[in-house]
Amino acid sequence: MPRVEVLSDIPALGPDDVLAVPVATGGALPAWLSASVSAPPVSPELLTGALADTGNKGSAGTVTDVPVPGRRPRSVVAVGVGQGTLPDVRSYVATAVRRAQTLAEHGARRLVLPVDSTAAPAGAAEVRAAVEAALLGGYRFRELSTPHPPRLATVTVVAADAADPAVVAAAEAGRASADAVAWARDLINTPANVKNPAWLAEQAVDRLAARPHVTVSVLGPEELCAGGFGGVLAVGGGSASPPRVVVATYRHPAAGAGHPVLVGKGITFDTGGLSIKPNAGMREMKTDMAGGAAVLAAVDAAARLELPITVTAVVPAAENAVSGSSYRPADVVRHVGGRTTEVLNTDAEGRMVLADGLAYARLELGATVLVDVATLTGAMKVALGTKTAGLFATTDGLADALRTAGIQAGEPSWRMPLLEEHRDLLDSAVADANNAPGNPGGTTAALFLQPFAGDLPWAHLDIAGPARAASDDAEVVKGGTGFGARTLLHWLEAGAPVGPAGVVPAR
Numbered sequence: 001m002p003r004v005e006v007l008s009d010i011p012a013l014g015p016d017d018v019l020a021v022p023v024a025t026g027g028a029l030p031a032w033l034s035a036s037v038s039a040p041p042v043s044p045e046l047l048t049g050a051l052a053d054t055g056n057k058g059s060a061g062t063v064t065d066v067p068v069p070g071r072r073p074r075s076v077v078a079v080g081v082g083q084g085t086l087p088d089v090r091s092y093v094a095t096a097v098r099r100a101q102t103l104a105e106h107g108a109r110r111l112v113l114p115v116d117s118t119a120a121p122a123g124a125a126e127v128r129a130a131v132e133a134a135l136l137g138g139y140r141f142r143e144l145s146t147p148h149p150p151r152l153a154t155v156t157v158v159a160a161d162a163a164d165p166a167v168v169a170a171a172e173a174g175r176a177s178a179d180a181v182a183w184a185r186d187l188i189n190t191p192a193n194v195k196n197p198a199w200l201a202e203q204a205v206d207r208l209a210a211r212p213h214v215t216v217s218v219l220g221p222e223e224l225c226a227g228g229f230g231g232v233l234a235v236g237g238g239s240a241s242p243p244r245v246v247v248a249t250y251r252h253p254a255a256g257a258g259h260p261v262l263v264g265k266g267i268t269f270d271t272g273g274l275s276i277k278p279n280a281g282m283r284e285m286k287t288d289m290a291g292g293a294a295v296l297a298a299v300d301a302a303a304r305l306e307l308p309i310t311v312t313a314v315v316p317a318a319e320n321a322v323s324g325s326s327y328r329p330a331d332v333v334r335h336v337g338g339r340t341t342e343v344l345n346t347d348a349e350g351r352m353v354l355a356d357g358l359a360y361a362r363l364e365l366g367a368t369v370l371v372d373v374a375t376l377t378g379a380m381k382v383a384l385g386t387k388t389a390g391l392f393a394t395t396d397g398l399a400d401a402l403r404t405a406g407i408q409a410g411e412p413s414w415r416m417p418l419l420e421e422h423r424d425l426l427d428s429a430v431a432d433a434n435n436a437p438g439n440p441g442g443t444t445a446a447l448f449l450q451p452f453a454g455d456l457p458w459a460h461l462d463i464a465g466p467a468r469a470a471s472d473d474a475e476v477v478k479g480g481t482g483f484g485a486r487t488l489l490h491w492l493e494a495g496a497p498v499g500p501a502g503v504v505p506a507r
Helices: 044-054 086-102 124-137 165-189 197-208 221-227 230-236 290-304 350-364 378-384 396-409 420-426 441-453 485-493
Strands: 003-007 017-024 063-066 075-082 110-114 154-158 214-219 244-251 260-264 266-270 310-320 332-334 340-342 369-374 389-393 413-415 458-462
Touching: 003 124, 003 165, 017 086, 044 063, 044 075, 063 086, 075 086, 086 110, 086 124, 086 154, 110 124, 124 154, 124 165, 165 197, 165 290, 165 485, 197 214, 197 244, 197 266, 197 290, 197 310, 214 221, 221 230, 230 310, 230 332, 230 350, 244 290, 244 350, 260 290, 260 350, 266 350, 290 310, 290 369, 290 485, 310 350, 350 369, 350 441, 369 396, 369 485, 378 389, 378 441, 389 396, 389 441, 396 413, 396 458, 396 485, 420 441, 441 458
Parallel strands: 003 154, 017 075, 017 110, 110 154, 260 310, 260 369, 266 310, 369 458, 389 413
Antiparallel strands: 063 075, 214 244, 244 310, 332 340, 389 458
């Protein structure tokens, strides 16, 4: 990723610079284009003509190249910023970064990126969004082939109020957030011949143990047997790579009494087990630990920002493989705390490991609120598409707080119902529940998980759609997206509110 700096004024432009000009809805150009002594060597008339020629009316993310032969900087790009909302700012910044990146092969090293709107200077929220989008839009997974293509070295975000302490803090929060999300993307995108449960645990220890006030422990097979992690052991039993459970706790000295615990699905590869997936359904299954990556990234960012809270990430990590020791349909598994599950489908493995993680957090870690994040069901992709997560929650306050955090983060979610009328689909003649109750698949999966949270406020974020992207879009890049990490961070920054106590029907 490029380095991002935030300045109050447009700097002197050199031969290796690219300047972005924000274009508002209707084609409105910024006032500094005419008034500033450091304005680009291009006239508003030339820009207006170029916009007209390309049909660019300032919609967010539209882009027009404005070549200036024989002049400096090397390039000017006019990029739509729409109405200047936070999503528009993210789209504007990421589009400009990507366009400037294409010029890196021709020597471009810095993108100068003004973010003030035509109406007012950018505030803290806009600068944070800009910093995040600049870093994440410029993200590329560490290439496994060589040589690496040239990359932008610096993005200079320009905001008139850059020296304001609130803006300075927002910029730092944006850097911390983007850096954590980039780490999550790296974890997700690493191929499964490298990434197994032990590797994932090592990555968590190496990064998080170096953060202030963070302790990390890893439960191996013996500890999992002793702790009754029947779901994790069953799912991981078919693999030559034994399962692990990662427990990472950040505890600030000034933290209050609340203790949110984030549980993330950590299936490092999912064949489906004996209920094996078709080949096409297996190709992206290195990303099936995206929920685990998201919760680890949230703790990483919280520690870097030294939030005055306590928060723990629990990641049950396993590889769902096919062998003579794989768990089978009709097996009965006993989870942490004693609840049992009849296995009807070994490809419904995510809920098996999450069940252990939730029960462990409730019974052993002193959780006061639980949130789990998982690429859990294809049903969510059918219901909500690939950009929106499904959100289930037992309190309105927790649901509203997470949805608000998602809006701030640019990670939309939609609340789904926990309907009692579907609970009897989980019935089993030989266990407390079965693991494949059928449609509606997202809802029945959530109903399966709910008992493991007990009476604690609990939310389940199904990120099967937005956890991976087929193409670049704003600050989202093709591959693993790190979706969920920024939602959780914003929620933690707000104090992890849960709303009124007690379980209420979901809307």
